[in-house]
Every structure is written in C-alpha cells, then in structure tokens.
Amino acid sequence: SPHNLVKGLWQLSRLHTFEGLSTASIGCIDICDKDFDAQVARTRKRPLPSGMVTMNEALVAFFGGLVITVAVTFVLLGERVTWAMGPPWVLSFIYPLCKRVIWAPQVVLGLTMASCVLPPWVALGNDYNNNRDNIALPTSLFGAIFSWLVYLDLIYASQDRPDDEKAGVKSLVVFLGKNLKLGLAALGVAQIAFFAQAAFEASASRFLWLFGILPWTISVPWSILSLDPKDRNSGGRIFLFNAVLVLYLTAVA
Structure with a gap:
C-alpha cells in the first residue's frame, strides 16, 4: 500500500485500542514486530510493513500517545493509581x-x-x-x-x-x-x-x-x-x- 499517514495511524489505533487505553502501548507491538509482520500473511498489510506509515511517524505517534496516557491517568486518577x-x-x-x-x-x-x-x-x-x-x-x-x-x-x-x-x-x-x-x-x-x-x-x-x-x-x-x-x-x-x-x-x- 502507498504511504498514507492518516489511514495508517487510524489502523494502528484501531488494532490496539483496547490494550492501548489500558497500557499505553499503541504502536509498540507494530514497531517491534515490523519485520516479523512482513513475513506473516495475516499481518503484512498492517501500516508499517505495508508502508502506509514510516517508522519515524510511528515512533512520534507512540511517544505522543504515551505522554498523553500518563498525563490523563495522573490528572483523572491521581498519583497512587498512576x-x-x-x-x-x-x-x-x-x-x-x-x-x-x-x-x-x-x-x-x-x-x-x-x-x-x-x-x-x-x-x-x-x-x-x-x-x-x-x-x-x-x-x-x-x-x-x-x-x-x-x-x-x-x-x-x-x-x-x-x-x-x-x-x-x-x-x-x-x-x-x-x-x-x-x-x-x-x-x-x-x-x-x-x-x-x-x-x-x-x-x-x-x-x-x-x-x-x-x-x-x-x-x-x-x-x-x-x-x-x-x-x-x-x-x-x-x-x-x-x-x-x-x-x-x-x-x-
């Protein structure tokens, strides 16, 4: 698939919404597994192995999501829960x-x-x-x-x-x-x-x-x-x- 940042980031979020909301790991699995995913029929069309999203874009999205997740958790639930x-x-x-x-x-x-x-x-x-x-x-x-x-x-x-x-x-x-x-x-x-x-x-x-x-x-x-x-x-x-x-x-x- 051609490079498509918006579509690719949406796919990353959709794939990991449940785990991402609870563990701030949106995109982490895809970043680490890019080479493996390219060799598996079911996953080779995911954003990173397919080329919809570049590695740098995925890293920015990941760290941005991480900061937001920690901040929201701290503000809404407090220090002990964080x-x-x-x-x-x-x-x-x-x-x-x-x-x-x-x-x-x-x-x-x-x-x-x-x-x-x-x-x-x-x-x-x-x-x-x-x-x-x-x-x-x-x-x-x-x-x-x-x-x-x-x-x-x-x-x-x-x-x-x-x-x-x-x-x-x-x-x-x-x-x-x-x-x-x-x-x-x-x-x-x-x-x-x-x-x-x-x-x-x-x-x-x-x-x-x-x-x-x-x-x-x-x-x-x-x-x-x-x-x-x-x-x-x-x-x-x-x-x-x-x-x-x-x-x-x-x-x-």
Missing part, C-alpha cells in the same frame, strides 16, 4: 520483545493484562499493608484474567503458526505443537476455577452464576473442540466468539 499502572505499562513494552527471547510471550501478555486488576483496586482506596484480608478477590481476578488471556492468545496465534515457524518467531503455539489443545484445556480449567472463586469471593448472585459462569464454563470445551489447527480461519472465528462472550459476561456482571 504508580499502580507501572507494572502493566512496563510489561506492555517488554511483551513485543519476548517472542525473540522466550517460547512463551503469551505468558507475558497474560501478566500484562492481569496486572490491570491492581489500579482499580488501588483506586478504591486499598493497599496491601492495610487490606491483606481483602486480597482474595483481586488475586482470583488476576488468575482468571491471566489464564484467560494466555488461552485466548493461543487460539488467536494458532492462525499464524506456519508463518511463525518459518520466520523463527518464538511462540507458545509453536512450542506446544501437537499438544496445543492440552495446553488450552489446562488453561481452560484454570480460568473456570479462578472465575468461580472470584464470583464466590464477591458473593455473586444466582443470576451471575446461571447466566455468567455457567455459559462461560460451557464455552471452554466447545472452543477447544471446535479449534482446527490445520484451518487458519478456525482460530480467528473462535477468537471472535470469545471476544463477544467477554462483552456478554461484562454485561451480565
């Missing part, structure tokens, strides 16, 4: 580099998003020294989000396994190989257990158990059994289903 955002921000910058070093970058992604449990807990006036008896709920949510994110990203990354193997990308999907579904099953059991524990700690209503936890539990084996590692489109379809399911669970909760 410091509490430190772990997810730092991890979000480490994550894109992990696929060059370790075989489980998805684990770092899981830690990044799970650590986003800390800022709202702090925003409610909690801290570890004075609220040690009340850490069961955030701990359960941390475990649930971590296991779910790794599980979901494995499903998503299954689309790129052939290209990742050729490009030398280190990925848990490549590492697990034929044992991918066993790994997904273990993560599925973990997320169900953690979500159930979180619901118990929060004294959730029967409505949430019946229309939230139960459908989520049923969705896990369905997703795993429906995944066909040989079909590149399979991972995308199941990923989209789970993304919609999250919106449903959020509404129910």
